[in-house]
Amino acid sequence: MTATQQSPTAAGSGANASESFKASAASLDIADTPPERVAAIVTAVLQGVHGAIKDHDVSYPEFQAAKAWLMRVGDGGEWPLFMDVFVEHAVEEQVAQSQQGTKGSILGPYYLPGQARLSSSCRLPRRDDEQGTPLVLAGQVRDVAGTPLAGAEVDLWQADADGYYSGFAPHVPDGNLRGVVVTNAEGRFEIDTIQPAPYQIPHDGPTGQLIEAAGWHPWRPAHLHIQVRADGHRPITTQLYFAGGEWLDSDVAEAVKPELVIDPQDDGTGTRRSTYDFELEPQPEA
Ligand code: DHB
Numbered sequence: 001m002t003a004t005q006q007s008p009t010a011a012g013s014g015a016n017a018s019e020s021f022k023a024s025a026a027s028l029d030i031a032d033t034p035p036e037r038v039a040a041i042v043t044a045v046l047q048g049v050h051g052a053i054k055d056h057d058v059s060y061p062e063f064q065a066a067k068a069w070l071m072r073v074g075d076g077g078e079w080p081l082f083m084d085v086f087v088e089h090a091v092e093e094q095v096a097q098s099q100q101g102t103k104g105s106i107l108g109p110y111y112l113p114g115q116a117r118l119s120s121s122c123r124l125p126r127r128d129d130e131q132g133t134p135l136v137l138a139g140q141v142r143d144v145a146g147t148p149l150a151g152a153e154v155d156l157w158q159a160d161a162d163g164y165y166s167g168f169a170p171h172v173p174d175g176n177l178r179g180v181v182v183t184n185a186e187g188r189f190e191i192d193t194i195q196p197a198p199y200q201i202p203h204d205g206p207t208g209q210l211i212e213a214a215g216w217h218p219w220r221p222a223h224l225h226i227q228v229r230a231d232g233h234r235p236i237t238t239q240l241y242f243a244g245g246e247w248l249d250s251d252v253a254e255a256v257k258p259e260l261v262i263d264p265q266d267d268g269t270g271t272r273r274s275t276y277d278f279e280l281e282p283q284p285e286a
């Protein structure tokens with residue numbers, strides 16, 4: 001990172017993630033879940049908390065410290081970060097049990113809809129002086145029967161070579177390293193980008209305090225976020241990771257799956273290339 005660059009604070013990234021999440025979840029309400037189901041789930045969550053208090057003989061000062069910490073997570077706008085790091089993977093694994101085709105992974109807090117639409121063979125929007133090893137990801141989108149899907153959308157977003165996401169870091173221009181790539185008549189795409197860096201959970205806020213207090217580490221292995229959509233098919237939200245990358249075996253968000261690890265090879269010009277094909281299942285009947 002250069003000295004002139006402003007590094008996003010946890011509060012900055014956290015508050016941005018809160019605003020972005022509120023916009024995407026505006027229509028969701030717990031009142032839309034049947035009361036018996038709310039009661040059953042919340043009872044189970046509370047039983048887990050009560051069990052931890054009993055098993056670990058939790059004291060009043062520890063209880064009050066936990067309450068103060070929970071308030072700071074809310075004040076700092078870090079609930080989306082916290083939930084996506086520590087909880088989302090379990091939801092994704094549950095949903096994946098009824099999903100065929102390409103393996104999914106967590107969405108995370110940094111998806112932004114409405115990015116530039118790009119042709120099947122394209123370069124992701126980047127700064128003139130974008131740092132990082134050139135990376136080309138090529139592949140095909142098919143249905144689970146193997147039929148290529150023309151006009152499918154490969155929506156890609158990623159961190160830069162310093163681990164920052166556009167839209168959530170003040171020094172990175174909007175739309176940087178994000179784009180919706182539309183597959184060609186054979187369902188193919190070829191995306192020119194750069195190798196992302198591993199991502200560190202913002203560590204100057206309450207989520208970071210917890211990670212440090214527990215003696216954990218705040219890292220996710222380098223990854224590309226990808227959502228693949230095609231008319232009449234169930235969209236897939238996933239991530240691709242890099243063979244041999246740091247933190248691959250100890251992702252703080254526990255979102256790595258072996259099927260999602262790619263191994264790009266240098267093509268002799270300093271560009272690393274990999275292929276990855278995506279398979280979508282039919283949209284389930286509503
Ligand atoms: C978080 C960030 C990510 O880039 C990601 O993929 C998952 C979670 C987070 O900060 O919560």
Ligand code: FE
Nearest residue numbers: 108199223225
């Ligand atoms: Fe990410």
